[in-house]
Amino acid sequence: MSLVSDTKNITVGLVNEFKTFVAKGNVSVIIGAAFGDIVKSMVKDVITPLIGMVGGKPDFSSIHLGPILIGNFINAVVSFLILAAVVFFVLVKPMNHLMTKLKKAEVPPPTPSTPEDVLLLREIRDALKSK
Numbered sequence: 001m002s003l004v005s006d007t008k009n010i011t012v013g014l015v016n017e018f019k020t021f022v023a024k025g026n027v028s029v030i031i032g033a034a035f036g037d038i039v040k041s042m043v044k045d046v047i048t049p050l051i052g053m054v055g056g057k058p059d060f061s062s063i064h065l066g067p068i069l070i071g072n073f074i075n076a077v078v079s080f081l082i083l084a085a086v087v088f089f090v091l092v093k094p095m096n097h098l099m100t101k102l103k104k105a106e107v108p109p110p111t112p113s114t115p116e117d118v119l120l121l122r123e124i125r126d127a128l129k130s131k
Contacts, residue, residue, distance in 0.1 A: 014093075021088050042090070043082050051082075 060078070063071030 017093070017096075018085070018088050021084070021092055039083060039086055039090075042086055043079070047082055047086060 060071040060074040061069070063069075063074060
């Protein structure tokens, strides 16, 4: 039961992070530009054939809504979502994990000690209260 709830929490967390990532268009443009060829190749040569093996050829271009070629739009949306998922799970998620590990490794600054004059004033205050 604990494993199921842990898996569910991890999945919900990943989905929420992915939604946040997709909503930040500027981040995905920068990452997409930097790793564009690698990501496009992974989507075209690895992910799309895997989807094709599971559910047939992922092509919606034959779908028409009257004169409107809605299938081409659906193809573009599916391609974008696959590309965004690859970028998120292959680049962003590991980088965030690495950054979290690096932040944990940082040593917090030591807490400053109380100055002597403050200690002396506290002693005087306590002595006056006791009289």
